[in-house]
Amino acid sequence: xxxxxxxxxxxxxxxxxxxxxxxxxxxxxxxxxxxxxxxxxxxxxxxxxxxxxxxxxxxxxxxxxxxxxxxxxxxxxxxxxxxxxxxxxxxxxxxxxxxxxxxxxxxxxxxxxxxxxxxxxxxxxxxxx
Amino acid sequence: xxxxxxxxxxxxxxxxxxxxxxxxxxxxxxxxxxxxxxxxxxxxxxxxxxxxxxxxxxxxxxxxxxxxxxxxxxxxxxxxxxxxxxxxxxxxxxxxxxxxxxxxxxxxxxxxxxxxxxxxxxxxxxxxx
DNA sequence: CGTTGATATGTTATATCATAACATTTCGAT
DNA sequence: ATCGAAATGTTATGATATAACATATCAACG
Numbered sequence: 001x002x003x004x005x006x007x008x009x010x011x012x013x014x015x016x017x018x019x020x021x022x023x024x025x026x027x028x029x030x031x032x033x034x035x036x037x038x039x040x041x042x043x044x045x046x047x048x049x050x051x052x053x054x055x056x057x058x059x060x061x062x063x064x065x066x067x068x069x070x071x072x073x074x075x076x077x078x079x080x081x082x083x084x085x086x087x088x089x090x091x092x093x094x095x096x097x098x099x100x101x102x103x104x105x106x107x108x109x110x111x112x113x114x115x116x117x118x119x120x121x122x123x124x125x126x127x128x129x
Numbered sequence: 130x131x132x133x134x135x136x137x138x139x140x141x142x143x144x145x146x147x148x149x150x151x152x153x154x155x156x157x158x159x160x161x162x163x164x165x166x167x168x169x170x171x172x173x174x175x176x177x178x179x180x181x182x183x184x185x186x187x188x189x190x191x192x193x194x195x196x197x198x199x200x201x202x203x204x205x206x207x208x209x210x211x212x213x214x215x216x217x218x219x220x221x222x223x224x225x226x227x228x229x230x231x232x233x234x235x236x237x238x239x240x241x242x243x244x245x246x247x248x249x250x251x252x253x254x255x256x257x258x
Numbered sequence: 259c260g261t262t263g264a265t266a267t268g269t270t271a272t273a274t275c276a277t278a279a280c281a282t283t284t285c286g287a288t
Numbered sequence: 289a290t291c292g293a294a295a296t297g298t299t300a301t302g303a304t305a306t307a308a309c310a311t312a313t314c315a316a317c318g
Contacts, residue, residue, distance in 0.1 A: 006295065025275070039298060044276065060189040061246050063275060063304090080231075082240050091238065098230045102209075102249065105224055110254035111211050117190050117248040120231065125239035135266065154304070168269060173305065192275095192304060 003053070011035050012046035013067065016056055021088035022064035059083065059090065061119045066090055078102050078116040084124035091124070132182070140164045141175035142196065145185055150217040151193035188212065188219065190248045195219055207231050207245040213253035220253075 005013065015031040016023055023031070029043045037043065047065055050056035054074035056065050059081060068075070069092045077099030082091045098118075106113045122128075134142065144160040145152055152160070158172045166172065176194055179185035183203035185194050188210060197204070198221045206228030211220045227247075235242045251257075 008296075037297095040275085041277070041298085042296070045295080060248070080234065082235070082238060084240075085243065091240075093234065095230065095234055098227070098234065101224065101227045101230060102247075105209065105222065105227065106211070106249060106251070109211060109220065110257070111213075111249065112252040112257040113249050114214065114251040116250075117246060118231075119189070119246040120235060120240065120242050121245075122235070122243040123241040128239070128241040137267075166268095169305070170269085170307090171267070174266080 003049075005049075006046075008037060008042055009046040009049050011037060012043055013050055013055060016050075016065060017067040019067075022059050022062050022066045022083075022090055024062075024064045028065070057081070057092070059119060060117050061121060066092070068092070078118055081119045082124070083119060083121050084127055085121055086123050086127035089124055132178075134178075135175075137166060137171055138175045138178050140166060141172055142179055142184060145179075145194060146196040148196075151188050151191050151195045151212075151219055153191075153193045157194070186210070186221070188248060189246050190250060195221070197221070207247055210248045211253070212248060212250050213256055214250055215252050215256035218253055 011032045012028055015028050019027075019031075025040060025043045025047060028047075029037065029040060032043070047056060047058075051058055051065070054068055056067050057079060058065050062083070066081075075094050077094040077096060080093045080095060080098065082093070084090070102116060102118075103113070140161045141157055144157050148156075148160075154169060154172045154176060157176075158166065158169060161172070176185060176187075180187055180194070183197055185196050186208060187194050191212070195210075204223050206223040206225065209222045209224060209227065211222070213219070231245060231247075232242070
């Protein structure tokens with residue numbers, strides 16, 4: 001089910017996990033160059049696997065990636081990202097009511113959902129205080 | 130409030146409105162070249178204004194744009210896009226319950242939302258039948 | 259009018275994000 | 289040991305987006 005990570009995948013995941021904020025593929029490349037990774041495809045391939053395994057998420061509105069805060073496996077429901085445009089911090093939630101309403105909406109439309117993206121941009125509690 | 134559109138803005142909006150599917154900025158550029166628009170910044174500027182006015186939306190997960198199906202002004206609540214990955218069709222909704230839950234979630238976190246992105250990718254009724 | 263200031267436009271160049279294509283290596287299963 | 293699948297390395301290029309600056313348009317004011 002969850003394949004063990006290869007060297008490159010682990011390096012990219014470590015770089016992502018140790019970052020405070022979402023990282024673009026090229027920012028990650030800079031962080032793993034010292035480990036011998038030299039070109040974008042190597043990073044994108046690792047990210048593809050990490051995202052498929054649920055260990056990382058792509059933030060569409062930033063063209064960047066974050067490590068999944070749950071550390072392993074897939075989340076049960078639609079993942080909500082709250083993204084602070086001031087400090088860059090991202091919080092990740094799953095809300096049952098929200099997930100349920102999205103499922104209902106899809107059903108009403110006879111739409112077969114495959115992947116949902118929900119990103120809230122704004123100011124976090126600390127920055128808007 | 131709603132400024133009248135300039136020539137370039139109107140050209141880009143027309144190109145977007147007459148398209149069946151989301152259009153990238155470069156696809157739009159191809160569609161308005163005959164009208165004398167020659168370079169990406171001209172398209173991106175027009176799009177920026179159209180999105181600000183609520184006449185168009187950016188689909189983050191596609192890096193593409195659609196004309197707002199309501200034709201004018203801003204939508205009351207979080208806009209939900211259902212995007213068919215088979216035929217490319219996009220439907221746009223606003224759902225009160227969903228919008229309300231997103232507002233509540235933000236409040237719970239003391240997060241000041243500025244912009245929400247909710248995109249559901251999958252197969253539409255026609256394509257999944 | 260004619261000037262002025264704000265906004266839009268035109269243009270070039272370049273930054274940033276992402277993948278195609280193909281050669282090589284690694285490694286588990288037989 | 290060999291074979292095949294998967295991962296990796298590498299080069300090149302495609303696709304998306306914006307910086308920077310020059311020019312033009314146009315409404316408001318004296």
